[in-house]
Every structure is written in C-alpha cells, then in structure tokens.
Amino acid sequence: MSAAVEMTGSRTSAKRVVTLDxxxxxxxxxxxxxxxxxxxxxxSIAARMGxxxxxxxxxxxxxQPPARSIAGASGNRIRIGSKRVTNGGDxxxxxxxxxxxxxxxxxxxxxxxxxxxxxxxxxxxxxxDGKIASQYRETLGRLLAEGYRVHEVPMESECRKLxxxxxxxxxxxxxxxxxxxxxxxxxxxREQIAFIFGKKADKIIKSNVALLEAGCAWAEQNLEFGYRLxxxxxxEPQLVINGNTxxxxxVLASGMDICAMYPITPAxxxxxxxxxxxxRAGGIVHQAEDEIAACAFAIGSSYAGKVAVTITSGPGYxxxxxGIGLAVMAEIPLVVVNVQRGxxxxxxxxxxxxxxxxxxxxxxxxxxxxxxxxxxTIEDCFxxxxxxxxxxxxxxxxxxxxxxxxxxxxxxxxPRPQFSADWVAPPIDQNPVPEGAKPYDWxxxxxxSRRFVPGQPNGMHTLTGLAHDRSSRxxxxxETNEQGMHARSLKLAALQKMLAPPKVFGAEEGDxxxxxxxxxxxxxxxxxxxxxxEGYKVSSLHLTFLQPMPGGIKEIxxxxxxxxxxxxxxxxxxxxxxxxxxxxxxxALAMLxxxxxxxxxxxxxxxxxxxxxxxxxxxxxxxxxxxEGTRS
Amino acid sequence: xxxxxxxxxxxxxxxxxxxxxxxxxxRWCKGCGDNAILAAMQRxxxxxxxxxxxxxxxxxxxxxxxxxxxxxxYGFHGIHGRALPIAEGIKLTRPDLHVFVNTxxxxxxxxxxxxxxxxxxxxMNLTVMLHDNHIYGxxxxxxxxxxxxxxxxNTTPRGSYLDAMSPLTVTLGVQNASFVAQxxxxxxxxxxxxxxxxxxxxxxxxxxxxQRCPEFVGNMFEPWVHxxxxxLMLTHEDGIQIxxxxxxxxxxxxxxxxLDINRAREIASSEDPIPVGILYxxxxxxxxxxxxxxxxxxxxxxxxGSLEAEFDKFTVWP
Numbered sequence: 001m002s003a004a005v006e007m008t009g010s011r012t013s014a015k016r017v018v019t020l021d022x023x024x025x026x027x028x029x030x031x032x033x034x035x036x037x038x039x040x041x042x043x044s045i046a047a048r049m050g051x052x053x054x055x056x057x058x059x060x061x062x063x064q065p066p067a068r069s070i071a072g073a074s075g076n077r078i079r080i081g082s083k084r085v086t087n088g089g090d091x092x093x094x095x096x097x098x099x100x101x102x103x104x105x106x107x108x109x110x111x112x113x114x115x116x117x118x119x120x121x122x123x124x125x126x127x128x129d130g131k132i133a134s135q136y137r138e139t140l141g142r143l144l145a146e147g148y149r150v151h152e153v154p155m156e157s158e159c160r161k162l163x164x165x166x167x168x169x170x171x172x173x174x175x176x177x178x179x180x181x182x183x184x185x186x187x188x189x190r191e192q193i194a195f196i197f198g199k200k201a202d203k204i205i206k207s208n209v210a211l212l213e214a215g216c217a218w219a220e221q222n223l224e225f226g227y228r229l230x231x232x233x234x235x236e237p238q239l240v241i242n243g244n245t246x247x248x249x250x251v252l253a254s255g256m257d258i259c260a261m262y263p264i265t266p267a268x269x270x271x272x273x274x275x276x277x278x279x280r281a282g283g284i285v286h287q288a289e290d291e292i293a294a295c296a297f298a299i300g301s302s303y304a305g306k307v308a309v310t311i312t313s314g315p316g317y318x319x320x321x322x323g324i325g326l327a328v329m330a331e332i333p334l335v336v337v338n339v340q341r342g343x344x345x346x347x348x349x350x351x352x353x354x355x356x357x358x359x360x361x362x363x364x365x366x367x368x369x370x371x372x373x374x375x376x377t378i379e380d381c382f383x384x385x386x387x388x389x390x391x392x393x394x395x396x397x398x399x400x401x402x403x404x405x406x407x408x409x410x411x412x413x414x415p416r417p418q419f420s421a422d423w424v425a426p427p428i429d430q431n432p433v434p435e436g437a438k439p440y441d442w443x444x445x446x447x448x449s450r451r452f453v454p455g456q457p458n459g460m461h462t463l464t465g466l467a468h469d470r471s472s473r474x475x476x477x478x479e480t481n482e483q484g485m486h487a488r489s490l491k492l493a494a495l496q497k498m499l500a501p502p503k504v505f506g507a508e509e510g511d512x513x514x515x516x517x518x519x520x521x522x523x524x525x526x527x528x529x530x531x532x533x534e535g536y537k538v539s540s541l542h543l544t545f546l547q548p549m550p551g552g553i554k555e556i557x558x559x560x561x562x563x564x565x566x567x568x569x570x571x572x573x574x575x576x577x578x579x580x581x582x583x584x585x586x587x588a589l590a591m592l593x594x595x596x597x598x599x600x601x602x603x604x605x606x607x608x609x610x611x612x613x614x615x616x617x618x619x620x621x622x623x624x625x626x627x628e629g630t631r632s
Numbered sequence: 633x634x635x636x637x638x639x640x641x642x643x644x645x646x647x648x649x650x651x652x653x654x655x656x657x658x659r660w661c662k663g664c665g666d667n668a669i670l671a672a673m674q675r676x677x678x679x680x681x682x683x684x685x686x687x688x689x690x691x692x693x694x695x696x697x698x699x700x701x702x703x704x705x706y707g708f709h710g711i712h713g714r715a716l717p718i719a720e721g722i723k724l725t726r727p728d729l730h731v732f733v734n735t736x737x738x739x740x741x742x743x744x745x746x747x748x749x750x751x752x753x754x755x756m757n758l759t760v761m762l763h764d765n766h767i768y769g770x771x772x773x774x775x776x777x778x779x780x781x782x783x784x785x786n787t788t789p790r791g792s793y794l795d796a797m798s799p800l801t802v803t804l805g806v807q808n809a810s811f812v813a814q815x816x817x818x819x820x821x822x823x824x825x826x827x828x829x830x831x832x833x834x835x836x837x838x839x840x841x842x843q844r845c846p847e848f849v850g851n852m853f854e855p856w857v858h859x860x861x862x863x864l865m866l867t868h869e870d871g872i873q874i875x876x877x878x879x880x881x882x883x884x885x886x887x888x889x890x891l892d893i894n895r896a897r898e899i900a901s902s903e904d905p906i907p908v909g910i911l912y913x914x915x916x917x918x919x920x921x922x923x924x925x926x927x928x929x930x931x932x933x934x935x936x937g938s939l940e941a942e943f944d945k946f947t948v949w950p
Contacts, residue, residue, distance in 0.1 A: 047948045234950045241946045253939050257930060258725060281938035282930040284724065289750035293717035296710070296747075300721025303708060304688070304729065308721070326711050416947050419939060424932045454706040454722070454729055457685045462655065462700045462707030473656070474701065 017183065017226040022052075022081035024089045024113075025182075027174060028106060029098035030067045031060055031074035034171030039076025040411065041196060042178050044240055045188045046078075047413045050231035052085035053078065053240075054522070056611070057409040058106075061350055068132070073102035080182065082229050086377070086522025088410065090615040092116055094181070096174050098155070099124060100139035107143070109610075115147055117225075119177065121170075122152035151223060153177070158218055162210050172208045176215020183228040186216060237416040243381040243407030247337060248273035250385025251309055252281060253417070255424030256335070258308040260286045260297040265349040266405040267313040267339035291316040295323035295336075302332050303463065304454050306425045307392045309335040309385070314343045314356055317363075324398055325364035326465045328488065331440070331451070333392035333399075335385070340404040340518075342609055351609030352406035354518050354568035357588040360400045361547045367485060369492050370398040372547040376521035379414035380544075381407060386423045393425065395491045396451050402546075404568070406611040407519045433459035438470040442483070447490030492548045499545055501552025506532060506539030512625055513560035514540040515601070516567065517589055520612055524566055527617035536625050543589070554597040562624060564602045565590040566617055571605040653677045653684065655704040665817030665843030666695060666763060670702055672824045673732070676831060677705070687730045690719040692744060694770050696736035696763030696843075713744030716751040716760070723756045724921050730831075733760040737778040738768050741799055745777075752806040754920040755835045759827070762799055762838065765845040766852055773848040783849070799840045800900035800911060804893065810835035810917035812896065813910045816842045818857050819882070822865075822908055825872050829910060835917055842906065856906050860884070864902065866909025882908075890914075 025042070029035035036057060043055040058075040065072030079089040091113040097103035098121050106112060120143075124136035143150050159166035159173050172193065179189045190209050197205045219226075241249070247270040251259055259278065261271045275285040288294035294310050301308035312320065317338045327334045340356045342348025360372045371391055375381045381403055388399040430453070439452045439461045449470075452459030461472040467481040468474055475481055504513075506528050516524045521542045531538040541556060543549065557563050567587040572579045586594065590603035604620045606612050653674040660666045677687060687705035691697030693712035700707025706729075710718045719733045740748050740762050751760070767785065768774040775785045775792040778799065782791035803812050811833040815826040823841065830837035844853055856862045860881050866888040867874055874885065884905060888895060890913035899907045 044948060048950070050950075234948075237950065238948045239943060239946045240948050245946070249939070249942060252935065252942070255930070255932070255935055258721070260721065277938065277942055281935055284924050286721075286724065286924070288717060289746055292714065293747055293750070296714040296717035297721035297724075299710075300690070300708070300718035300723075301725040302721075303718075304722040305725040308725075322711055323714065413948060416943055419936045421932045421936075424935050454688050454726065455685055457683075460684050460704055460706050462689075462703070462709055464701070464709040465711055466709070 015220070015224060015226050017228050019228050019230065021083070021229065022079065022085065022089065023094065023182070023227060023229065024077065024079045024092045025178065026058070026075060026077045026092045026095045026106060026111070028058070028073050028075035028095060028102040029171070030072055030102060031065060033074075033098050033167060035075040035098065037196065038171035038175045038178075039078050041175055041189075041192050042184075043078050043080070043411060045179065045184050045192050046080045046182070046229075047234075047238060047240055048188050049185055050233040051229055052081040052083050052231075053411070053413055054085040054088055055079075055411040056088045056406070059350055059409070068099050068101040070101055070105040070108070073105040075102070080229055082231050085412070086526060087614065088406075088611050090613045095119070096177070097121065098170065100136050104139060112148065115149060118143060118148050118150045119153050120150055121155045123154065123156040125152070153218075158214060159211060162214055163207055169208060169211045172211040173215035173218075176212040176217075177219040177223075179212070180216040180219035181223065181226050183226060186213070238413035239416050240411055240413045241378065242409050242411045243375070243378050243403055244270035244339065244409070245273050246378050246381035247311070247339075247385055247403065248277070250382040252278060252283065253382070253419070253423050254386045254389035255306065256309050256389055257283050257306050258286065258298065258301040259283070259311060260288050260294040260301065260308065261311045262288050262291045262294045262316060264291070264313045264316045266341055266408045267311050267316070267337065269408065270311050270337070270339065291319035292323060295320035298334060299323055299327050299332055302327070302334050305428050307333045307335060307389050309337060309389075311337040311339070313339045313341050313349075315346065317356060317359065321364045324370065325366065325368045327398045328364065328368040328370055329465050330463045331396040331449070331488065332463075333396050333451070335388045335392050335399050335401065337385075337401045337403065339408050340402060342607065348609050350405060352404045352519065352568060352611060353607055353609070354402075354404060354520070354588070355570065355607070356402060357517070357546060357569070358591075360402055367489070369489050370400060370547065371395070371492070371495065371545075372400045372402065373545055374402040374518040374543070375407060376518055376542055376544065377414070378407065378410065378412045382417065389425060391495065395448065395495055397491055402518060404519050428453050428455075430455045432457040439463070439472045440468065440470045440484070440487070442470065442487035445490070446494035447487035448494065449487070496548035496550060499548070499550035501550050502541055502543055502556070504539050504541055504556055507537065508539070509559035510537030510539050511560065512536070512538045512562045512564065512621060513557065514538065514617070514621065515543065515563060515565045515589060515593065516540065517543045517546060518568070520566055520568060523612050523614045523617055526614040527621060530614065530618055531621055536621070538621060538625070546589070546592070549592075549596065553593075554599070557593070557597055557599045557601070562602070563593070563599055564604060564620075564624060565593065566612065566620070567603060567605045568607060568612060569605055570607055571603045648678055648681070650674050650678055653704050655702045655707075658702045659698065660695060661847045663844065663846040664695070665765065665841070665845070666699065668817040668820055668823060669734075669761060669763060669841055669843065670699055672820065672827050673699070673703065675824055676827050677703075679828070680831060682730050686728065687732070688722060689732045689734060690715050690722065691734040692736070692739035694736040694739045694768070695765075696734050696761075697739060699734040713739055713742075714747065715739065716744060716747040719758050720751065720754060720756055720920075723758060724924065727757070727921050727925065731758050733758055735760065735762055736769075737762065737764045737766060737776045737799070741777040741797060749806055751836060752803055752838065753808045755808045755810050755917050756920045757834050758836050759831050760836060760838050761827070762840045763843045764799060764840050765843045765849065766796070767845055767849045769845055769848060785848075798900060801897060803838050804897050804900055804912060808917050809838070809912060810914050811837035811910070812900070812912040813837070813839045814842070814907055815839055816853070816856075816863070816906065816908055817844055818853070819863075819878070819908065821875060821878060822872070826909065829872065829913075833913060834915060835919055862905045864899070864905040864907045866899065866907055866911065868910070871910040871913070
C-alpha cells in the first residue's frame with residue numbers, strides 16, 4: 001500500500017497526515033454502547049465523500065452478554081478506500097475500544113495488524129473497583145509489550161463536559177475522532193447525525209453534534225497522526241444497505257406477494273425488514289409454525305398465484321428438503337433463499353460458511369433438478385431475487401439462492417437501482433385453458449410445459465408428488481416415470497443455453513486460475529489484482545450459476561496451467577498423514593469442476609467463521625506459483 | 633355482496649350434475665368409508681353450486697389423501713402431513729377459491745400434528761375432513777395415534793400400548809377453534825348435512841369423520857353401526873336438525889348449543905355413545921386471511937412507489 005506523508009498548513013497543530021489507499025478500522029464496545037451506529041455512520045460519511053466502503057457487524061451471540069466481557073464484544077469493522085472496496089480486507093489498522101475486555105477478543109482472534117493503533121477508553125484505570133483497574137493495567141501492559149501503539153483516551157470524562165450520561169453519546173465523540181483521523185468532511189458528519197436522529201428532538205441532534213465536534217477537536221489536539229484517503233465524489237446516488245436488506249428489497253422489487261419463513265439466524269433479518277415494508281406494498285410475510293410449514297405454505301401460495309419465496313438458513317434448509325422435492329416433482333415455481341451459516345447441525349449460527357452448495361444442488365431424495373445461484377456482492381443480493389423469481393416462473397422450477405452470514409450483515413454502497421417494470425411478476429393467468437390441453441404437456445426439446453393455475457376454467461387436474469403423466473394422472477409404469485424425469489432434467493439444459501459464459505477477471509490465460517462462488521468474490525479479485533501487480537499471471541472466475549453451470553467454463557479452465565478453488569467450506573488437507581489422492585475430500589466447487597470438466601482442480605478452503613482475507617488467499621497463491629526451494 | 637350482484641351471480645350460474653364433479657375412478661377397497669366421504673363431497677359441490685375451477689381439494693398422503701384424484705376440480709395431492717400448510721398458502725393467496733382439505737389420522741394427528749394445532753389457531757376459511765379410521769391403511773396396518781389401546785397391528789402385534797388420542801378434545805383445546813364437528817361414514821345423510829354446515833362456516837371447520845377400514849380393522853365400528861342407540865345425535869336450532877326418517881332410527885338425541893364450548897368438550901370426551909353433529913361453532917373468531925390481507929392491489933406502479941420510498945431511506949446522495 002502506498003503511503004505518503006504530508007504536513008498540513010491548514011491545521012492548528014503539527015499533525016502528520018499520511019495518504020493511504022485503504023484502511024481497516026474497528027470500533028468495539030459492550031453491546032448497547034452504540035459502536036454499530038458509530039461505525040455505520042462513519043461508513044456512510046466516507047461513502048458520501050466518494051470513498052469505497054465495506055462495513056461488517058461484529059455481533060455477540062448472546063442478547064444481553066455481561067459488560068466488559070470478551071464474549072460480549074459488539075462492534076463494527078469498516079474498511080474504507082480511495083477506490084471501490086469489495087471486502088472486509090485484512091487485519092485492522094486502527095481499533096477504538098470502549099473497554100479493554102471487548103478489545104481482547106479481537107486481539108486473541110488475530111484480527112489486529114502487528115503494530116495496530118489502539119485508542120482505548122482510559123476511565124477504567126481509575127475505577128473504584130480494584131479488580132477492574134488491575135485488569136485494565138494488565139491488558140494495557142500486554143498490548144504495549146506485544147507492540148501495539150496504544151493511545152489512552154479519556155472518552156468518558158471528555159463527554160461528561162457536555163452531557164450528563166456519557167454512556168449514551170460516547171459513540172458520537174468517537175465518530176468525531178474518526179472524522180478527524182481520516183480527514184472526513186465535518187459538514188457531512190453533522191448532516192449524518194441530523195439524519196440518524198431525524199425523528200427526534202432538535203435538542204438531541206444538537207447535543208450529539210456537540211459530542212461529534214468535541215471528539216474531532218480532541219483528536220486534533222491530542223493525536224499527532226492522521227490519514228487522508230483521496231476519493232472522487234460519487235456522481236450517482238448510492239444505496240448503503242446490508243445483504244439481508246438487499247434480499248428483502250429484491251423480494252419487494254420482484255413483485256412476489258408472499259414470503260413464508262420461520263425465524264433462524266442469520267437469515268431472519270431479511271424477513272424482519274420485509275415484515276416492515278412488504279405489507280405497506282400489499283405483500284405478506286407469513287411466520288409459519290416451523291420450517292417445513294413455511295416451505296409448504298410457500299408452495300401452496302406459488303401453486304395458486306405468483307411465485308412465492310421462503311427464506312432460511314442451513315438447519316431450516318435441511319427441514320425444507322421434502323417440500324422442495326415436491327415442488328420439483330410437481331413443477332411448482334418456488335424461490336428458496338439459504339443465508340448459509342456454519343454447520344453441520346446447529347454449528348455456528350452467526351458465522352459465515354459456504355458449506356451448503358452440494359445440499360442445495362443434490363438435496364431432497366431422488367433426482368430433483370433445481371436451479372442454484374449464489375450471490376457474491378450486496379448489489380447481487382438485490383438483483384438475484386428478481387432473477388430467481390423470473391427463472392422460477394419461466395421454467396416452473398425451484399430456484400435456490402445461496403447467500404451467507406458475511407453478506408447478511410455487510411454493507412457496501414452500490415448504484416441506486418433504476419426501477420424496471422420487467423422486474424415485477426405479471427398478474428396470474430386466469431384465462432380458460434384450451435380444451436384438451438394437458439397440465440404437463442412437456443416440450444420434447446426443452447422439457448417445458450405451461451402451468452395451470454386454479455381458477456382457470458378447463459385446467460382442472462390433481463397435481464401430485466407421485467410420478468405422473470402429461471395429464472397429471474398417477475403413473476405406475478416405468479416409461480411414464482422416465483418421461484417426467486426426462487422433462488424435468490431437460491429444463492436445466494434449456495436454462496443453461498440462455499446463460500452467458502462467465503467472464504474471467506484478469507487475463508484470459510495464465511499460470512493460475514482461481515475459481516470461486518458466493519461472498520468470497522471481493523477477496524479473491526483483490527488478491528488477483530495484488531498478485532498481478534507482483535508480476536504473477538493469475539486470473540479468477542466467479543460463478544453465479546452453480547446449477548446449471550453456464551457453457552464455456554471448460555475452455556477457460558484449459559487456458560490456465562493450474563486451477564484452484566478458494567471456498568469457505570471444508571476440504572481435507574493434503575499434508576495430513578492419512579490424506580492422499582484416493583481419499584481427499586475436496587471443497588464443493590472443486591469437486592463439481594473436477595467431475596464435470598475432467599480438469600485437475602485443486603482447492604484451498606478455510607472455515608474459521610469469518611470472511612476469507614485477501615492476504616490469506618495471496619499467501620496460498622504464492623505458494624502454488626513459486627516452486628519449492630526457489631522461495632527467498 | 634350486494635343484492636344486485638348476488639342476482640347477477642345467480643344468472644351466470646350453470647346447473648351442474650354429480651358427474652361434473654367426478655374425476656378418476658376411486659381405487660379404495662370395497663366397503664371403504666372414504667367412498668361415502670367422496671359421495672358427500674360431490675353432492676356438496678353440486679348443491680352449493682361450486683365452480684370446479686374455483687375449487688381445490690388439498691390432501692397429504694394416505695388412503696384419505698387420494699380423494700382429490702377422484703374429484704373433477706383442482707386438486708393438490710401433497711406430501712405426508714403437510715396438507716394444511718399447503719392449503720393455508722393457497723387460501724391466503726387466493727381467498728376467492730374454495731379450499732377443502734382431506735387428511736387421515738396418521739397424516740393429521742401424527743406426522744402433521746404441529747400443523748393441525750396451528751391451522752386451528754390461524755382459523756383460515758378451510759373445510760377440513762379428518763378421515764379417521766384408527767389405522768394406517770396405505771402402509772398396510774400400523775397403529776395410529778387414534779387406534780384404541782390394544783389394537784393389534786403390524787407394529788403392535790401384541791396390541792398397541794397407548795390410549796388413543798381424541799382429535800375432538802385436542803381441537804377444542806386450541807385457541808381460536810371455530811368449528812368442530814363429528815360425522816360417521818355410515819350415516820350418509822348426516823355426513824352430508826354436517827359437511828354442508830362445515831362448508832358454510834367462515835373459518836376453519838374441522839370435521840372428524842369416523843371411517844371404516846374393512847381391510848385392516850373391519851370390526852372397529854361394528855357395535856355402533858349395528859346399534860343406533862349407541863349413537864348420540866346432537867341437534868339444535870342453530871345446529872343440525874335431523875330428518876324425521878333419521879329420527880326414527882337414531883332416537884338417542886340431545887339438544888346441544890354449538891356455542892357452549894364447555895359442554896362441547898364434555899361431549900367430545902365421550903367414546904360411547906359416539907356423538908354425531910356440531911360440537912362447537914363460533915363464527916366470531918377472526919380468520920387469519922382477513923387479519924393479514926390488506927386488500928391492496930399490487931401493480932407495477934404501487935410496487936415502484938414503495939420501492940422508491942425504501943430506496944430513499946438508504947440512499948447516499950452525491
């Protein structure tokens with residue numbers, strides 16, 4: 001990363017302002033102290049200045065964790081850049097902590113860069129509780145010994161000069177410090193405060209602006225360093241939302257009427273958001289009694305009307321499998337969203353993982369072909385819902401959309417979508433069905449048939465999950481069973497012919513191709529850029545459609561000397577003594593690519609519950625590209 | 633509906649025959665009580681003038697759940713235990729459709745028990761028939777939750793171990809129950825009367841129909857079939873009135889007010905005599921679809937309007 005030092009004449013103090021092209025900042029507090037609001041505001045101000053932004057929530061698993069505990073750490077990671085930022089980046093450059101305990105969790109998890117700057121609330125040193133004071137001193141000593149650059153900040157006492165309850169408002173003081181440290185526009189910051197407290201009294205806005213200004217002034221006088229991330233002001237409006245909100249907005253935009261769901265982390269916030277906005281637009285979020293009922297409800301709704309959606313996460317997805325098979329068999333269009341989390345079983349509910357790909361493709365008993373897509377950016381979460389609805393409807397198929405916990409709560413600005421009437425589902429057909437038409441009149445080439453919706457005269461038939469013929473009569477013979485199976489499978493091929501080949505990121509040929517899917521896109525592409533800048537011939541390919549896979553992939557794979565997938569799921573480690581070619585379990589996508597294209601695809605994966613870092617990927621790629629023994 | 637539109641509606645109405653509602657040839661066993669339920673349904677559709685394209689029979693899995701195949705309406709033969717949530721999805725999406733549910737004692741009271749409880753609570757305008765023959769038929773004779781204690785079956789060769797559950801008392805114990813009735817397949821006239829009342833009730837009408845399975849538990853209801861005195865006929869001016877012909881056979885009658893839930897629970901607990909009629913009916917219980925549907929028309933314009941308003945909340949302007 002380039003860094004240039006400048007002395008600014010405009011400032012009152014002799015502050016050294018360094019120009020950066022990106023920075024990772026974390027704000028950590030006990031839950032309820034407002035670190036989330038502070039971090040999101042910081043991101044929004046930077047976004048308005050034209051900086052690239054990616055924010056990630058750091059959420060405790062418990063609702064009311066004890067104060068000053070490692071497990072209770074709540075906060076926000078914000079990565080800002082001169083240009084577009086596509087992922088949460090590597091370890092943090094600067095951390096602001098409201099107490100030393102919430103900070104420790106991040107230190108122990110290795111989330112801080114060596115020499116990371118830490119701005120630490122200093123009030124604990126004078127705590128009347130001797131235990132707290134000694135914990136503070138002990139931690140401070142450890143941090144200094146480990147080489148972190150710690151600045152003690154009397155946040156509480158500075159805030160007390162302005163407000164009686166500093167616990168509410170300390171976050172705005174911190175925001176002010178951050179605006180100073182990263183040279184953000186204070187007018188925009190004041191506007192941001194007016195925006196977030198917009199519904200409240202003027203007095204509250206004024207008091208928060210005062211705290212903001214105090215934080216800024218304190219940093220200006222007491223901290224001798226500062227940064228600048230030059231950016232070009234955005235020319236078009238940007239939406240700043242997280243992945244789950246984007247899914248909710250996408251459902252609204254797609255014209256779907258019904259979302260049936262059952263609460264499950266980390267998918268539920270999409271339904272929370274929908275519950276708030278959907279009904280004002282005539283849609284309904286139905287919270288069913290369980291995941292199975294949610295799926296069955298959505299199927300009933302789709303059968304009788306427009307395509308419906310059910311939103312869930314891993315365990316819920318498992319429970320829906322029989323229902324999904326019914327929708328496949330009866331050719332009822334359905335959109336299923338799986339915001340993946342750590343598995344198997346209850347696993348790691350709040351953590352990101354990409355372990356449900358194969359279950360999405362091959363889940364449900366019998367041969368149950370369905371479409372599987374993966375979202376790879378926040379913007380993609382929005383548009384995927386519209387695409388999924390359209391495919392489900394055009395092909396009378398189940399479309400599974402895979403997102404994950406890291407997209408669910410991450411925010412990244414993207415251009416405000418321009419509404420198109422094509423997004424919206426057409427009204428349901430209630431015209432009479434032509435005499436003699438059959439409900440499963442499968443086209444011999446595409447496998448497609450026209451769906452009959454209740455209410456259509458002449459279309460009466462009994463739909464069934466049993467094998468059936470073109471008239472939907474139960475089929476007991478092998479011939480008819482095979483005809484239905486054939487048609488349902490052909491639909492995937494028909495869709496595949498409409499998909500554009502995926503685009504290679506970087507050069508069309510080279511030494512190494514990285515293939516990925518889902519939320520790893522930003523980190524993979526950043527790594528490719530970095531490796532290319534170092535002179536390596538590396539490119540990447542990111543797949544949106546996993547089933548069917550678009551054409552042209554084999555040709556792309558063949559233009560590279562090596563191919564590797566980077567995935568957030570398990571793969572056996574070749575260095576383990578028992579692991580060899582005959583038993584290694586590959587990552588999901590690697591296994592699929594090897595099977596389909598007969599190319600020797602390797603894989604590297606990590607399931608540490610956090611987004612894969614670009615530096616981890618670069619390290620893996622360097623190892624693959626530099627022969628053993630020649631490394632310096 | 634205004635009087636004028638009712639009038640117009642009747643003008644448009646075509647007269648249909650039983651044949652107009654007859655689908656495939658039933659494949660139930662000879663003497664199976666499901667045949668009586670099917671006949672009652674076809675008669676109900678005809679007499680109520682239901683348009684076949686506006687009528688959907690939803691079922692789960694089991695002998696009972698084959699019924700939709702034998703109707704010439706829309707039908708949805710779903711998966712085991714899930715008929716109710718499928719029917720709820722249909723009804724919430726399309727309140728204009730007449731939605732019937734056919735389910736069995738295994739389908740409803742065992743694998744689908746959670747949905748049963750919650751369906752009662754939602755109280756959507758559905759007509760639910762529990763074909764209760766006290767045995768699993770399609771999988772060939774296993775004890776079901778309603779099998780009487782000691783029932784010999786393939787999974788309980790020395791007799792079943794648990795007391796039977798009562799679908800009536802369970803249903804009457806759930807908040808928002810709005811229509812609970814019991815019928816038997818061997819009194820077709822009464823079955824039809826009860827089903828008609830169930831259909832006309834606005835809310836979830838739950839009708840448990842005691843249904844004979846001659847193949848696997850041929851003697852289950854024989855004592856009652858042969859002794860009309862062991863049937864307790866519930867009558868009320870707001871409930872079912874028994875025809876003079878039936879009154880002569882079934883003399884054991886009791887006047888029961890369908891709004892009296894405490895008495896309904898007592899009657900529901902009676903296994904002998906078998907009560908027949910409406911145990912409980914309360915038209916005042918709200919329907920979920922009425923609570924949830926705002927009746928707002930969804931057009932591209934209205935969707936765009938709400939979408940832009942949401943975008944405004946999250947937009948960072950340059």
